[in-house]
Amino acid sequence: MQPFTHVQGIAAPMLAANVDTDVIMPKQFLKGIDRSGLDRGVFFDLRFLKGGAANPDFVLNKAPWHAANFLVVGPNFGCGSSREHAVWGLQQLGIRALIGTTFAGIFYDNCQRNGVLIIKLKPAELKELAERVSQADTACVAIDLVEQHIQLSDERIIRFEIEALRKQALMLGLDAIGATMQRREQIQAFEARHLRANPWLA
Amino acid sequence: MTETPRTLYQKHIDAHTVCELDDQGHVLLYIDRQVANEYTSPQAFSGLREAGRSVWRPSATLCVVDHVNPTAPERTAAMPDAGGARQVSYFAENCRDFGIELFDVLDKRQGIEHVVAPEQGFILPGMVIAAGDSHTTTYGALGAFGFGIGTSEIEHLLATQTLVYKRLQTMRVTVEGEPGPGLVSKDIIMELIRQVGASGATGYAIEFTGPAISALSVEARMTICNMAVEAGARGAFMAPDDKVYAYLADKPRAPKGELWAKAVEQWKCLQTDAGARFDREVRLDVADLQPMVTWGTSPDQAAAISGHVPDPSGEPDPILRQDLQRALRYMDLAPGTPLEGIRISHAFIGSCTNARLEDLRDAARVAKGRKVAQGVRAMIVPGSTQVRDEAEAEGLAGIFRDAGFEWRQSGCSMCLAMNDDVLNPGDRCASSTNRNFEGRQGAGARTHLMSPAMVAAAAIAGHLVDVRHFRLEV
Numbered sequence: 001m002q003p004f005t006h007v008q009g010i011a012a013p014m015l016a017a018n019v020d021t022d023v024i025m026p027k028q029f030l031k032g033i034d035r036s037g038l039d040r041g042v043f044f045d046l047r048f049l050k051g052g053a054a055n056p057d058f059v060l061n062k063a064p065w066h067a068a069n070f071l072v073v074g075p076n077f078g079c080g081s082s083r084e085h086a087v088w089g090l091q092q093l094g095i096r097a098l099i100g101t102t103f104a105g106i107f108y109d110n111c112q113r114n115g116v117l118i119i120k121l122k123p124a125e126l127k128e129l130a131e132r133v134s135q136a137d138t139a140c141v142a143i144d145l146v147e148q149h150i151q152l153s154d155e156r157i158i159r160f161e162i163e164a165l166r167k168q169a170l171m172l173g174l175d176a177i178g179a180t181m182q183r184r185e186q187i188q189a190f191e192a193r194h195l196r197a198n199p200w201l202a
Numbered sequence: 203m204t205e206t207p208r209t210l211y212q213k214h215i216d217a218h219t220v221c222e223l224d225d226q227g228h229v230l231l232y233i234d235r236q237v238a239n240e241y242t243s244p245q246a247f248s249g250l251r252e253a254g255r256s257v258w259r260p261s262a263t264l265c266v267v268d269h270v271n272p273t274a275p276e277r278t279a280a281m282p283d284a285g286g287a288r289q290v291s292y293f294a295e296n297c298r299d300f301g302i303e304l305f306d307v308l309d310k311r312q313g314i315e316h317v318v319a320p321e322q323g324f325i326l327p328g329m330v331i332a333a334g335d336s337h338t339t340t341y342g343a344l345g346a347f348g349f350g351i352g353t354s355e356i357e358h359l360l361a362t363q364t365l366v367y368k369r370l371q372t373m374r375v376t377v378e379g380e381p382g383p384g385l386v387s388k389d390i391i392m393e394l395i396r397q398v399g400a401s402g403a404t405g406y407a408i409e410f411t412g413p414a415i416s417a418l419s420v421e422a423r424m425t426i427c428n429m430a431v432e433a434g435a436r437g438a439f440m441a442p443d444d445k446v447y448a449y450l451a452d453k454p455r456a457p458k459g460e461l462w463a464k465a466v467e468q469w470k471c472l473q474t475d476a477g478a479r480f481d482r483e484v485r486l487d488v489a490d491l492q493p494m495v496t497w498g499t500s501p502d503q504a505a506a507i508s509g510h511v512p513d514p515s516g517e518p519d520p521i522l523r524q525d526l527q528r529a530l531r532y533m534d535l536a537p538g539t540p541l542e543g544i545r546i547s548h549a550f551i552g553s554c555t556n557a558r559l560e561d562l563r564d565a566a567r568v569a570k571g572r573k574v575a576q577g578v579r580a581m582i583v584p585g586s587t588q589v590r591d592e593a594e595a596e597g598l599a600g601i602f603r604d605a606g607f608e609w610r611q612s613g614c615s616m617c618l619a620m621n622d623d624v625l626n627p628g629d630r631c632a633s634s635t636n637r638n639f640e641g642r643q644g645a646g647a648r649t650h651l652m653s654p655a656m657v658a659a660a661a662i663a664g665h666l667v668d669v670r671h672f673r674l675e676v
Contacts, residue, residue: 017500018401023641026645027619031289032244076404082334102404104401110355177362180358186230187258187364191363194217198465200326
């Protein structure tokens with residue numbers, strides 16, 4: 001997992017509510033057995049017109065947002081299906097962080113497991129950020145996870161909160177399975193106790 | 203010392219906590235069982251292979267092919283597209299190499315994972331279950347705690363039988379009142395989602411309780427827990443009761459004999475303690491509930507069938523107004539249009555939400571002796587092969603065929619249209635499924651969610667209609 005400490009880049013505004021994972025990664029891109037080629041599928045029906053040409057009205061097809069590293073999103077982003085393909089696709093498109101007010105639970109966890117930073121702001125802060133990044137000349141921001149802040153193009157700072165456990169995993173790019181396997185004996189002991197107490201589970 | 207009263211959710215989590223990981227509610231959570239499908243699991247198995255890891259406890263996992271298989275009336279093992287074929291064959295290879303049980307497409311126990319696992323008795327009260335599908339919340343109807351996870355978490359779970367888990371907030375939804383005739387659990391959960399919104403339960407585990415829940419059958423309760431995720435809930439459950447024990451008693455994998463008696467005795471403790479505190483309380487009175495339908499592209503964009511398409515110009519918030527306008531543009535509906543009367547091209551009864559035997563009985567009562575309207579393609583996709591067999595034995599299949607419904611094989615099918623059951627742009631479908639997202643049933647296709655009986659009624663009328671207008675045979 002790629003560690004996240006300090007990343008500077010373009011932030012693209014996508015402020016519709018309830019952008020679901022079917023919209024982020026439509027069904028026809030779910031037929032693989034690996035993670036490849038998903039950049040093509042991201043927001044497919046929004047990014048491309050019927051004939052396959054890029055939709056000039058979609059934010060990620062316009063300069064400077066076509067090179068976005070961050071999305072500033074509306075409430076309940078990532079709702080619906082558990083498909084992690086949505087996160088893999090965003091990542092393959094170059095997205096390193098998502099900034100919004102609320103995120104769907106499974107999507108939130110999927111981002112965390114892949115090193116994509118999710119920042120939750122208060123609605124007023126998000127509105128301010130969205131207004132700034134909606135202007136091409138102020139669309140560039142810098143996210144500092146160590147200091148827990150977003151720096152706008154005019155040097156203004158928006159602070160954010162993140163749980164220490166999540167922050168550390170993102171900063172170090174930790175392999176979650178490897179970390180849990182350190183507790184192998186603890187899990188074994190728990191399991192033995194648990195199955196003894198609930199023998200119908202064995 | 204007296205113990206602090208705990209909610210059922212807290213009891214589930216406490217009983218499965220291997221260790222606390224911090225002081226902010228993160229725990230290492232032991233997972234009793236998981237169900238896996240062919241489309242969200244491949245990269246998890248590949249991850250294990252690449253790291254040289256084995257599966258911690260192969261007997262804790264059940265693999266079921268459901269998302270990509272065709273549902274054509276004649277069942278064969280052939281997958282019509284190369285991607286689906288590759289997923290199904292890699293799934294079988296993974297099950298073989300890691301020693302996991304597989305219900306493949308020709309197995310008589312095959313079906314949608316969340317229909318199959320309960321009917322096999324694989325899910326029991328008190329269990330914590332995770333699966334790579336958001337509708338894993340279904341299992342809450344059995345007094346278990348189920349939640350959906352992504353592929354990285356599947357890999358973590360296969361390797362360690364645990365997940366790094368953050369405790370949720372708790373919400374109690376108390377459902378009161380006796381719903382009128384023709385009203386079903388789908389209407390109850392759709393009304394709840396309408397009221398609290400598509401993210402109203404984000405960050406929460408919901409416990410459903412109250413007389414209107416107790417009165418429901420176990421299958422009807424599954425519909426409610428299943429769709430709780432459409433309000434953002436990361437888990438939804440109900441305390442187990444005698445109906446649950448009766449449902450489970452003869453299931454193939456339920457414990458038997460002395461073990462059963464011991465289990466039931468223990469399951470009776472699975473109740474929220476008197477005085478336990480919930481972070482949020484919601485009350486829902488369903489006495490005046492009407493059959494519900496969605497008109498938009500989010501499950502909370504719903505109304506009673508007697509209602510009208512709303513007018514976005516009444517929405518003061520500009521972003522919400524744009525969302526509404528976009529939804530109506532996608533749905534090709536004008537503000538003020540009566541919902542009853544919206545013409546459909548397709549009717550679909552299927553999915554882990556509403557394709558169990560009782561759902562098919564409800565729909566058959568409407569279909570009996572009637573005909574699907576001209577120009578409507580109506581499909582029934584039973585939730586499992588066992589449901590299909592039972593429905594055939596009861597004569598439901600004949601009723602549907604005589605009425606002009608296609609009687610198909612089991613799978614997820616047109617709920618998410620990953621197989622070849624896909625709508626065309628502009629098609630409009632009355633659907634017993636769970637999501638009316640843009641493109642969900644096919645790019646440019648329009649979905650109206652409703653109960654199975656309401657779908658059957660729409661299929662016959664050719665438009666959305668109040669099922670209570672139909673005189674029903676018993």
